[in-house]
Amino acid sequence: MPTLEDVSKRAGVSTATASKVLSNTPYFTDETRQKVMQAVKELGYIPNLAARALSTGKTHIIAVVFPYVYEAIFTDPNVMHILAGIETECTSRGYNILLSTPNLSANEVDHHYLQLIQSGYLDGILAIDAYPEASALEPAQAKGIPSVAIGYGTTDHYVRHNxxxxxxxxxxxxxxxxxxxxxxxxxxxxxxxxxxxxxxxxxxxxxxxxxxxxxxxxxxxxxxxxxxxxxxxxxxxxxxxxxxxxxxxxxxxxxxxxxxxxxxxxxxxxxxxxxxxxxxxxxxxxxxxxxxxQRAPEQGQVAARMLFDILDGGKPDPVELPPQLMVRQSSGPATWPLNTM
Amino acid sequence: MPTLEDVSKRAGVSTATASKVLSNTPYFTDETRQKVMQAVKELGYIPNLAARALSTGKTHIIAVVFPYVYEAIFTDPNVMHILAGIETECTSRGYNILLSTPNLSANEVDHHYLQLIQSGYLDGILAIDAYPEASALEPAQAKGIPSVAIGYGTTDHYVRHNxxxxxxxxxxxxxxxxxxxxxxxxxxxxxxxxxxxxxxxxxxxxxxxxxxxxxxxxxxxxxxxxxxxxxxxxxxxxxxxxxxxxxxxxxxxxxxxxxxxxxxxxxxxxxxxxxxxxxxxxxxxxxxxxxxxQRAPEQGQVAARMLFDILDGGKPDPVELPPQLMVRQSSGPATWPLNTM
DNA sequence: ATTTTATAGTTAAGCGGTTAACTATATACT
DNA sequence: AGTATATAGTTAACCGCTTAACTATAAAAT
CATH class of the missing domain: 3.40.50.2300 (Response regulator)
Known part of the structure; x- marks a missing residue:
């Protein structure tokens, strides 16, 4: 795997120049840019995300947390639709989704989950919080990690179905x-x-x-x-x-x-x-x-946008999505007196 | 966020000692271990994963890839059950799951996906490959990233339902x-x-x-x-x-x-x-x-195990899971001649 | 008594980026 | 002419952790 140093050597510039050219910093001649770009292409250079993360403190990873509060959460259509909505938004912003399913049902908090939260690996957290009592976000908030709850969490930032x-x-x-x-x-x-x-x-x-x-x-x-x-x-x-x-x-x-x-x-x-x-x-x-x-995909999308807003320094207001009544043929006028068997 | 250096200072040892104590390297007195552990606890130290990843080259992240070959993949029960199986196995091994949904339907390969693969962020890849023609793993294999296909991929390593x-x-x-x-x-x-x-x-x-x-x-x-x-x-x-x-x-x-x-x-x-x-x-x-x-959860679990085996240097054989016939009441003896309307 | 070996710890060099601080030149402004 | 400003690039520190290489002491072996 070629590194920035390889690129800079081949282009005949310093690593700083190479790095800055790649991040579109101003004040470089077209010639220099060309040289760097050429070297990048020839070497097939791809930045190492771990190094970048260490240096910038940003990983471009956000965690989607759904607690194991009930079985078969992976096949709950609502949850999965929310996930789909999140995915759409994150992909379009170049963020990656890390799945986390902490076990909050036990008395103790999930240790692995706590480690993850505080590991600096996560730029933000989206949690599906079913109850105010069992919020997956409390430890995250305590550490000041940007987070948005979907459902009935206790965070300042949340989106939920009304x-x-x-x-x-x-x-x-x-x-x-x-x-x-x-x-x-x-x-x-x-x-x-x-x-x-x-x-x-x-x-x-x-x-x-x-x-x-x-x-x-x-x-x-x-x-x-x-x-x-x-x-x-x-x-x-x-x-x-x-x-x-x-x-x-x-x-x-x-x-x-x-x-x-x-x-x-x-x-x-x-x-x-x-x-x-x-x-x-x-x-x-x-x-x-x-x-x-419940407009689940929208919930996911709105929550993701809200998180990105926070990451950009904003303070978005909570959102309550109004329900959407889908009237179909299983309901009709009451017939009275009832024609019983 | 406290760092290893903070820990080592407080414990009165070098960062090397602190690091080694934390990874259970031999040759340390109980006293030294105690001092380090004490400092860790007092400071609430959690290792920074990006730094660790940069240093070791291992991220403990594996990507689960499902191509957007068809709509509503997030609500396909089979796919989600596979995911659940993967999740079980990964969590128990302390690995994190990163979700990736590259767009393979277009003529060009998904750029973001390619970047991700080569970014050094991934220890391995599990891909749900529906067709041999549209394998999400080809670029990964080309780069020598350990990968296992679930379904009809073209990799050496795969698990599929028969x-x-x-x-x-x-x-x-x-x-x-x-x-x-x-x-x-x-x-x-x-x-x-x-x-x-x-x-x-x-x-x-x-x-x-x-x-x-x-x-x-x-x-x-x-x-x-x-x-x-x-x-x-x-x-x-x-x-x-x-x-x-x-x-x-x-x-x-x-x-x-x-x-x-x-x-x-x-x-x-x-x-x-x-x-x-x-x-x-x-x-x-x-x-x-x-x-x-199709025993989807098992497919996921087996695939994950296979990947971990590869990461441990093994060369696991492909697996074909036999089907499981579920005979219930919607099928019965043929009645002939047919009692038509 | 001297060399090995085991034990216990430290120093410092990476890993691969980013970026503040600095140098150097050309152009514009009093 | 002298100073300010814009342009173009470099140097080197830093992010936080791991680990090879090294030092130092005590116990065991020759």
Missing amino acids: DRAGGRAIGEHLLALGHTQIGIIDVPEVMNYGVQERLIGLRTACVEANIDFEALPIRHGDWSTASGAKCAAELLTTHPDLTALLCMNDRMAMGAIQQTREMGRDIPGDLSITGYDDIPTAAFLVPPLTTVS | DRAGGRAIGEHLLALGHTQIGIIDVPEVMNYGVQERLIGLRTACVEANIDFEALPIRHGDWSTASGAKCAAELLTTHPDLTALLCMNDRMAMGAIQQTREMGRDIPGDLSITGYDDIPTAAFLVPPLTTVS
């Missing part, structure tokens, strides 16, 4: 269609902070429509399709008068759809079903699923 | 159930090399069972659920005598299942449907989908 508005939007949608008997399929409180926010938004929508939110039947799944089917079965059996099922993610909604059809009820004729997330499959289900998009 | 055996296995499964009229839903040749291999395996199974493979009706989808439904509709309309649909991925199989039910036919009573990949949802579909697992 779950409260999302819950309210989907609620208002169903209420506007005349639904008053709505069954809810969510997940246990500990599994997601955003879901709690959505429930608050949903309650607001109910209050404004004079519906008793507390009276709505609710079941806790675990995000999986299977649990959605199970919860739907329970809800429809114990509350045959329900005209809608509101699910906190699309996969559980898929399960609910299957289960509902299994029980011989038409969607949306007899029952409306809504999801959350707008996963790619949602639009292709039969019937296509009414859901809420 | 698609041929997989195609054969799923074929033999259907044939053993008595199916002879099998409709195939695959994707255009250019979209995936592995699929071509599966078809070869399938043909072998047919030949051995005295079935004319060439006569089997086939439709090309695009991996999506919607395309699966469309192809299924076409096949079942033009060939009402089909008793099975063999799909080249699970998502198309999902579409096929929906479409088939829409058309009033029972699965597996009237028609067997199989997928490929064994995505997480596959087991929870109604009916649960018979499919083939």
